[in-house]
Amino acid sequence: MIDCIFCQIANHEIDATIVYEDEEIIAFEDIDPQAPVHVLVVPKKHIHTLIDLKENEGEILEQLVGVAKTVAVMKHVDHRGFRFVLNCNPEGGQTVYHLHAHVLGGRKMNWPPG
Ligand code: 5GP
Ligand code: ZN
Secondary structure, eight states: TOOOOOHHTTTSSSSSOEEEEEEESEEEEOOOOOSSEEEEEEEEEOOOOGOOGGGHHHHHHHHHHHHHHHHHOOOOOOOOOEEEEEOOOOTTOOOOOSOOOEEEEESOOOOOOO
């Protein structure tokens, strides 16, 4: 999708620090990290929000979770612990309207989140 920053990263049109990539998914460092580990896991297909994900696209969520686990292992937070976050729509805290999940770790996470 034109003007979508995550599509542009997925297409290698703008730079990001990529930590994982396959045919369907790309994972890269968040530009404004909220924890020592803060990686965004993004399907290459443009899907606006979690609510827009169709029933027959459930495989994309499986892939997001699988890559998030791979990233957690790569970043050595798998056993220490990490957080997998998916913000949806304004009150969910979504600011980039291309489906993505956050992998946050390397410090103690607070609960409940603000
Ligand atoms: P959201 O609030 O939509 O769940 O998360 C969007 C995330 O994307 C934010 O954590 C923000 O820092 C990150 N972000 C926004 N623009 C860019 C960018 O151009 N490059 C990278 N690497 N991260 C970005
Ligand atoms: Zn997009």
